[in-house]
Every structure is written in structure tokens, then in C-alpha cells.
Amino acid sequence: MAVATLSKHVPLEGERRTDYGTFSVTPISPHIGAEIRGLDLSRPLSDAQLKDIREAWSDWLVLVFRDQHLDREAHKAFGRHFGRLHVHPMHHSRPDVDPEVLVVKTTAQSAYTAGEGWHTDVSCDAVPPLGSALYITQTPECGGGDTLFANMYMAFEMLSPPMKAFLEGLNAVHDGALPYVGNYRSTPPEGGYPRHEHPVVTRHPVTGRKVLYVNSGFTTHIVGLQKWESRALLDMLFGLLPREPKLHCRVRWEPNTLTLWDNRCTQHQAVWDYYPYSRYGERVSVVGEEPPAR
Numbered sequence: 001m002a003v004a005t006l007s008k009h010v011p012l013e014g015e016r017r018t019d020y021g022t023f024s025v026t027p028i029s030p031h032i033g034a035e036i037r038g039l040d041l042s043r044p045l046s047d048a049q050l051k052d053i054r055e056a057w058s059d060w061l062v063l064v065f066r067d068q069h070l071d072r073e074a075h076k077a078f079g080r081h082f083g084r085l086h087v088h089p090m091h092h093s094r095p096d097v098d099p100e101v102l103v104v105k106t107t108a109q110s111a112y113t114a115g116e117g118w119h120t121d122v123s124c125d126a127v128p129p130l131g132s133a134l135y136i137t138q139t140p141e142c143g144g145g146d147t148l149f150a151n152m153y154m155a156f157e158m159l160s161p162p163m164k165a166f167l168e169g170l171n172a173v174h175d176g177a178l179p180y181v182g183n184y185r186s187t188p189p190e191g192g193y194p195r196h197e198h199p200v201v202t203r204h205p206v207t208g209r210k211v212l213y214v215n216s217g218f219t220t221h222i223v224g225l226q227k228w229e230s231r232a233l234l235d236m237l238f239g240l241l242p243r244e245p246k247l248h249c250r251v252r253w254e255p256n257t258l259t260l261w262d263n264r265c266t267q268h269q270a271v272w273d274y275y276p277y278s279r280y281g282e283r284v285s286v287v288g289e290e291p292p293a294r
């Protein structure tokens with residue numbers, strides 16, 4: 001299967017469309033997130049449909065596809081339209097699992113739920129995923145289990161000009177041991193989990209817009225600052241997301257929903273408000289590119 005090239009469509013604030021050539025979307029919020037109905041992702045997608053999906057993705061950052069019936073191969077085939085599939089660091093030493101699929105399962109026996117806390121997927125990698133597609137097939141009978149997404153273009157734009165200028169000269173360390181060992185109590189593979197530096201402010205390779213690129217899930221410290229300076233600055237930046245709900249959209253899952261998000265300009269948080277009920281899904285992610293500096 002040929003890999004579709006990424007769209008160079010660059011949306012401006014206030015210019016997001018709702019009507020595309022092969023489908024229309026329903027916004028979830030004015031700034032981030034849109035629902036698509038009427039597309040069957042289990043069937044081959046035309047070039048026109050793929051072009052419209054990529055443009056809608058640039059416009060809305062998070063796309064929600066309802067009423068999908070996908071087996072694992074169809075799910076992976078959809079992800080491959082955007083590039084090579086990513087292998088999660090927790091799978092490198094797991095010959096018993098499909099390396100391209102991350103199971104997201106929470107039950108009454110779970111010690112944690114994956115993604116409970118604002119984060120960007122696997123930003124500890126040298127080349128983090130450019131996007132992820134989570135397919136949820138089981139939702140809690142009691143309701144709940146939503147996922148929050150945040151627009152990190154807007155997060156950067158909310159900062160003062162002096163703060164923007166200061167941050168653009170900095171790098172931060174993203175360490176996989178922070179969530180995978182610290183929170184998930186997993187056993188590190190030989191050589192440990194990935195740990196890499198990325199610019200605090202990156203530029204999206206498709207839209208060219210600047211993005212605040214630190215997250216509480218993986219970012220441990222800012223290079224070159226005193227420990228207390230780094231902690232105070234990161235706490236301020238991490239605090240933007242819980243403090244500013246206008247950055248968010250909230251995806252309410254229904255069974256057989258697939259959500260595609262741009263990992264380069266969003267963060268997300270899974271809400272575990274459904275104990276002792278269960279939720280089940282599977283995620284594929286797409287290999288991206290090294291986060292570019294200014």
C-alpha cells in the first residue's frame with residue numbers, strides 16, 4: 001500500500017471548515033476536535049477521501065470516526081495511510097504481543113489506567129509518533145471513560161512575548177522511565193527506556209505553527225537551568241492545561257469509535273471515572289519526525 005503524503009493545507013485561526021469534498025464534520029469545540037460520520041474505515045479509502053481526512057486533521061487536530069467495525073488488520077491499514085507504524089517501547093521485549101498495537105484495557109483489577117495524566121504519546125523517543133489512532137470497542141456501562149485533548153498551538157499563543165522568546169531557546173529532557181517505571185511499575189527493557197532532548201517550543205512540520213512541547217507525562221527537566229528553576233517553569237507550563245479549559249475538547253466514547261489525533265500539536269488525558277467498570281480499546285501510532293526547533 002502506498003503511503004499518502006501529508007497535506008500542506010495550513011488552517012488559520014477562525015478558518016476551519018466543516019464541509020469537505022467527501023464528508024462533513026461536526027465540531028466538538030471551536031478550537032479542537034470534530035466528529036465524522038458516514039465514512040467506513042474498514043473499506044479502501046479513495047485518494048479524495050484521504051486528502052479530505054488529512055485536511056480536516058490539520059484543521060481540527062482530533063478527528064472522531066463513529067460507527068466503525070474494524071478488525072486489527074483494518075485498524076493498522078488505516079494507520080499506515082499516514083506512515084510507518086510505531087512500536088511502543090514497552091513492546092520491544094514482548095514477543096507475545098503484536099508490536100504495532102498497544103492494548104488499552106482497564107478493569108476493576110487494574111492498578112492504573114493508561115494515559116491518566118496530560119501527556120504527548122511517547123515523547124521520550126528520539127522520533128516520537130506523529131499521530132495515534134485509538135479504537136474503543138468496550139465502554140463502561142455507567143458512562144464515563146472520556147478522553148480530554150488540548151490544543152498546544154493555543155497553549156503557546158497564550159504566553160506573553162517575553163516568555164515565548166525565553167522558551168524558544170531551551171531544550172527539555174523527556175524520559176520514558178517517568179511513566180513506565182514510575183507510574184506503571186513496568187520492567188525496563190535491556191538498556192532502559194528511551195530518554196531524549198527536544199526543544200521546548202517546536203514548529204509543526206506541516207502547518208508551520210509553533211507548539212509548546214513539554215508534558216507532565218514525560219518531561220523531567222529543562223536543560224541548563226537550576227533544578228528549582230526548571231521545576232518552577234515546568235509546573236507553570238503544565239498548569240496551563242488544567243487551568244484553561246478553552247484549550248480542551250472532550251471525546252465521549254461510544255463502542256466502535258476510532259479517534260485520530262495529531263501528537264505533534266496536542267496533549268491528551270484519559271479520565272478514569274468508571275471504577276469498577278471496564279473499558280477496552282487498541283491503539284496504533286505512526287512514526288513521525290524529530291521535533292523541529294524554531
